[in-house]
Amino acid sequence: MSGTDDSLWIFDQRHGWVWTGEAIFPNLYQPFFGEWWQLGDGDFGERHFYNYWTASWIAEAEGNEAWLEARVGTALQYARRQGVAWLNQVPADQFPDETLSSGAWEPRPITVWVSGFYPAIFWRLYEFTGFPQFRTEAMRRTLMIETQRTRTNTHDLGFIVFLPTLLAMRHSDDPRHEETILIAAQSLASRYSATVGATRSWDWGVFRQGNRFTVIVDNMMNLELLIWASQRHEQLAGYYEMAVTHADTTMREHFREDDSTWHVVVFDERDGSVELKRTWQGYADDSTWSRGQAWAIYGYISMYRLTGEERYLDQALRALDYYMANLPPDGVPYYDFDAPLVNAPARDSSAAAIVASALLELEGLVENGEIYREMAVDMLNMLASPQYLALGHPEQSILRRGSHSHSRQDRGLIYGDYYFLEAIARWMGED
Numbered sequence: 001m002s003g004t005d006d007s008l009w010i011f012d013q014r015h016g017w018v019w020t021g022e023a024i025f026p027n028l029y030q031p032f033f034g035e036w037w038q039l040g041d042g043d044f045g046e047r048h049f050y051n052y053w054t055a056s057w058i059a060e061a062e063g064n065e066a067w068l069e070a071r072v073g074t075a076l077q078y079a080r081r082q083g084v085a086w087l088n089q090v091p092a093d094q095f096p097d098e099t100l101s102s103g104a105w106e107p108r109p110i111t112v113w114v115s116g117f118y119p120a121i122f123w124r125l126y127e128f129t130g131f132p133q134f135r136t137e138a139m140r141r142t143l144m145i146e147t148q149r150t151r152t153n154t155h156d157l158g159f160i161v162f163l164p165t166l167l168a169m170r171h172s173d174d175p176r177h178e179e180t181i182l183i184a185a186q187s188l189a190s191r192y193s194a195t196v197g198a199t200r201s202w203d204w205g206v207f208r209q210g211n212r213f214t215v216i217v218d219n220m221m222n223l224e225l226l227i228w229a230s231q232r233h234e235q236l237a238g239y240y241e242m243a244v245t246h247a248d249t250t251m252r253e254h255f256r257e258d259d260s261t262w263h264v265v266v267f268d269e270r271d272g273s274v275e276l277k278r279t280w281q282g283y284a285d286d287s288t289w290s291r292g293q294a295w296a297i298y299g300y301i302s303m304y305r306l307t308g309e310e311r312y313l314d315q316a317l318r319a320l321d322y323y324m325a326n327l328p329p330d331g332v333p334y335y336d337f338d339a340p341l342v343n344a345p346a347r348d349s350s351a352a353a354i355v356a357s358a359l360l361e362l363e364g365l366v367e368n369g370e371i372y373r374e375m376a377v378d379m380l381n382m383l384a385s386p387q388y389l390a391l392g393h394p395e396q397s398i399l400r401r402g403s404h405s406h407s408r409q410d411r412g413l414i415y416g417d418y419y420f421l422e423a424i425a426r427w428m429g430e431d
Contacts, residue, residue: 014060032330034386053386064377071384072424076128078391079398079421083125083134089396090118095141096396098404099412103394113156116145116164117418123167124421127430135171142168146176149184155191155201157184158222159415166228178232185229185239188222192242196267197249199242213269215246216280217254217261217292220299223247227306247303251315253277254296259318260288260337261296279336281405283345287338291403293323294333294351298358305365313366316358323355324375331379332388335403346409349388350402350416352379357419360426373427380423 006021010028018028018037026039028049038050040057047060054070089105090096095115096105108114119141126134142164149161161184169177191200198215199222201207207214223243230240253265253274263279282289300316303309326337332352339345359376363369382388383399390400390412397412399420404413425431 033382064374064381068377068381068384068427071381072427074391075384075389075398075420076424078389079125079417080129080131082390082396082398083122083131085396087133087137093144096414098402098408098414099395099397099400103396103412105396105412105414110144110148111151113154113159114414115148116160116162117414119145119164120167121414121418121421123164123171124418124425126171127425128421138164139168139172142177146180149180150187152187152190153203155188155199155216155219155222157188158225160184162222162225162228163418181225182229182233182236185225185236188225189236189239189242192246193269193272194245196269196272198246198267201264207264207266211269212275213267215250215254215265215267217250217263217299218295220247220250220303221295223299224302224306243303244307244309247300247312250296251300251311255315255319259315259322261292261319263289263292283336283339283406287336288322288326289336290323290333290348291335291351291354293319293337294354294358297323298354301358301362301365305361316362320355320359330382330387332382332401335406335409339406346403347388347401348403348416349383349399350413350419352383352388353399353416353419353423356380356383357423357426360423376423376427380420380427383420 006023008020009017010020011017015030016032018030020028028037028039030037036052040048040050048057050057051070054074056070058066058070091107094107095110095112095118097108097112097114098106100106119138122134122138122141126138145161145164151157162181165177165180188199193200193213196213199219200213201216201219202214223246226239226243229236230238254262256262262277263282265277266275267273268275278285279287279289282292296319297316300312300319304312304316327333332347332349334345335348336345356376356379359372363373388399388401390397393400395412398417400412402411402413402416403409422431
């Protein structure tokens, strides 16, 4: 405890430093979450708090899950309002990517790599609320995405096609959805090189010059499309081995000795040798871009679920150890783990949402999974607080303080919003 009656800081083992004063007590300000609380007495003198952000009383003994339940209630109410607003804000033939300085979504064409997240969010919102207009928009946008299934010039068909179409299959028995996924898998498989042992990522600029075959760590997120197709159609059974080989190649070449990740590895497509390794969206060529680390964690947890191979679980846990060891106190990473701390580098709420969702999947895959749930609950408590939820801010997104890269920071990101909602669904046991 320190200060004066007018400005008193109190340290509590559970809640950290809180601020109050004689004129406002029993109101307390918790700067870690950016929330105002009121201290009250419950049954038998047990402490409980009224959280003005969530408009709810929470007993001290209930712990972090109770705080998250209250914050999720506020977050989902806000997400529902945002979804209704998007129906009028987002052009009918375009898809949101990230927010501009004004806070408005930047609309992009359907060919952008993030286009699948928008219908996927509406499927999530429909599952949370049952609002028929959300289902209508989700289906309309998912059917628009079908036009992308034959593309062979992108590695992101898992994000673009598989994600929203698989969610559509929960709510429709139309066989066209399965057909769409199978065609998308064939398109992705066309980018596989047995020589390199991976699917090609980028086709542009220096990354495609000469015999360069570029693979980014993000591509771990598209492997489930190949495995799903291999299990659905006998003629596509070989896609399973493609996915496994890609995961093994990434495990061998994208990880440093400390289990941090290179964002980009450039191979020579003639013999599979490595030409260079670098980071493109992070701080520097030899730094660790936090969302790249998040993609790796999520991707290897998924590969463990899909294959049962222990080496993928081991790699996911090693990548997670690095991630957790390098987090700032609030659990939301800087956009790059090696960015200089002098000027308080930007955060990336999308990376935190991706990892939180992955940890909640991991919970059900391993013994003592509750420790991963506890980690995820801490992350979601922060993301659903005033520090990161866009409620009360100009962004049209659900989360704020996302960073696409070293040059595009502090904004809402459509994929951050999706993984935040996916994590909530997994926490609620509804996914």
